[in-house]
Amino acid sequence: MRCEVVAIGTELLLGQIVDTNSSWIGERLALIGIDSHFQTKVGDNAQRMEFCINQALERSDAVICCGGLGPTQDDITREAIASVMGVELRRDPVVEQRIVDLFKARGRVMTENNRRQADIPEGGRPIEQMPGTAPGLVCPVGDKVIYALPGVPYEMREMMEGTVLPDLMKRSGGAAVIRSRVLRTWGQSESGLAEILADRIEALDGIGNPTLAFQASGADGLKVRITAKAADEEAAAAMLAEEEALVRSLLGDVIFGVDEETMESVVLAALRATGRTLAAAEGFTGGLVAARLTRLDPEMETFVGGRLGPWGGAEDSAATGEARAAEAANRAREDFGASIGIAAIGREPGEEVPPGLARMAVAAGGNSATHSVALPGDRTQAREYAVIHLLSFVRRTLLA
């Protein structure tokens, strides 16, 4: 089965907005085994829009139009689809009432134009999910289908997950539900993971379901995505759980999180669960560790403080190398009265080591653990990698 994406909006062609929607949709389609051979961007022009939708419909089984469902005169995706279908638009009173209610609830003034958003091509139906004011559409054309989704990413995603992907799966005659889970790893290269999982991947290739896929995410680590197709939610969940257990038994604590979890969210959660607090001395990372942690802990209840200076606040120390990192971590801990202090500092002045050398320490109670890592890339890239290295070091120390 083939599905094309037509992204609609002159602002996309002008480069005022980068079209991340098509990429996201393409990834999701691939996960359920649907081919997407072409993706097109077209402006807010009726003739060209119809041309693209028609062409996509000719060469594929399904077309996802994204954008042009707003209330302004530029928003003509509804009209273009009706024209391709050779039908009229009809105002849907139920959808119209939902829009009226939405505006009322938000205390916003509704214009006559907003009512246009309730116009639906004859034979089409609105998508149930409606996180914004723009209703999405499912418009069958013979045994093919055109979907229309808003360009606002979170609205588009909710409708994709809730309606389009399940509908496509039903149409492709495949499983009723498809679910995936991402296991996030740090500490193994992609080839290392592939080697460890090689037998399992080969076995799954034979079965075809579930599937395992890797995705490199730079300084966020490597993702292992398990995708399961099943008859119902329960069966999919069971399949994911079983496969996750198997992968975990092979990879061990290289896996630091699941789905939307990040190294910082996992570290903060572990600290909160045990009532501990953290302070950081960032000579090498220059505030990046703090910036990540305070994003999730803006009131600084768990990450209680940080100190930034070339030596992470250990400028007067006679120690060198990792010992200085340990001192910096201990001082951060004491300064802010935290349970745990951490530090990442760079090379000493005049020291003949690569600029990407970071010395790290985790200090708790009277003890400290240290290690060094030579990070590749320029200083900017090395800093990014140092953040997850340091947080991973904390995680392992917390778990120990």
Next chain:
Amino acid sequence: MRCEVVAIGTELLLGQIVDTNSSWIGERLALIGIDSHFQTKVGDNAQRMEFCINQALERSDAVICCGGLGPTQDDITREAIASVMGVELRRDPVVEQRIVDLFKARGRVMTENNRRQADIPEGGRPIEQMPGTAPGLVCPVGDKVIYALPGVPYEMREMMEGTVLPDLMKRSGGAAVIRSRVLRTWGQSESGLAEILADRIEALDGIGNPTLAFQASGADGLKVRITAKAADEEAAAAMLAEEEALVRSLLGDVIFGVDEETMESVVLAALRATGRTLAAAEGFTGGLVAARLTRLDPEMETFVGGRLGPWGGAEDSAATGEARAAEAANRAREDFGASIGIAAIGREPGEEVPPGLARMAVAAGGNSATHSVALPGDRTQAREYAVIHLLSFVRRTLLA
């Protein structure tokens, strides 16, 4: 004149890479007045690639193919273009030698596949700029043209600026060179800028050259882009300089930088120029100010230190509100022996003010200046905006 973009690569369709190249190219084309009605993404498949290039060539005067110029067997853009042109590929000995030399200079092993990158469709020519190992192509087809550029963004951009845009301008019968300059502003809304510049924009609309355009860039401020078309570099430079002077006389010090300058680069440069140093207390911004400054000053020579804690290191102070921010700024200055201390702290516990309220201070010598700003959006967004607010406050204080 019309130009389409065909972005090539299965990884684009699968969403493994977001196609930012087409957006960037679309923006640049718009700036020189060339219409781009369609942009297409297609995978590494010869037949479909040729279909897209052919279609684009039928409905437009120029086609920019982006991607598929690498050395692997997947990289078949050269072959696809030759097929569309109905010609053979010929190995270009000059380009081949450049590739050989490049590998030698980098001490890397060259494979036979890399030589394929020197294959050029008959009638085409290599693009002079070659920042990587992939040569770009200019391939005339009748009075139309196909360009081929690598998918690596910086390589693509260098070839666009150096060859494709000038060639397109020559073909469109327009000016010989087109140059633009971005004036970066902070402290005025888009409508405010539009109002101040209204008369000038109206006057320029009549003349048609140079042009002024706004671009909102969120927490990076608003950009005013001046674009000038002229017979030669000198004339373009003169036109830009004249227009910049005029815009500056209207906007004053709302303009903080030019082109690639950022608020942090401007502040660091001003500090360096006067031999001063900076330290920060980041209660509200949680390390974001430090992260931005240390990116440009990784050895922390000018930005010498920072302290992060809910109150920016003034936890024991009896002062409240802006006075506490001033204390935090002064302590940061003293702690790190800096010329200037800055602080941004949030609301007091239990205080009945919006969560986006940030109190800021700049302290130097015995003096300090403070102000408060109520930032919109959620805490994450408010933090981003607080960074540029605080740096702008420093800039104005440094300049005073």
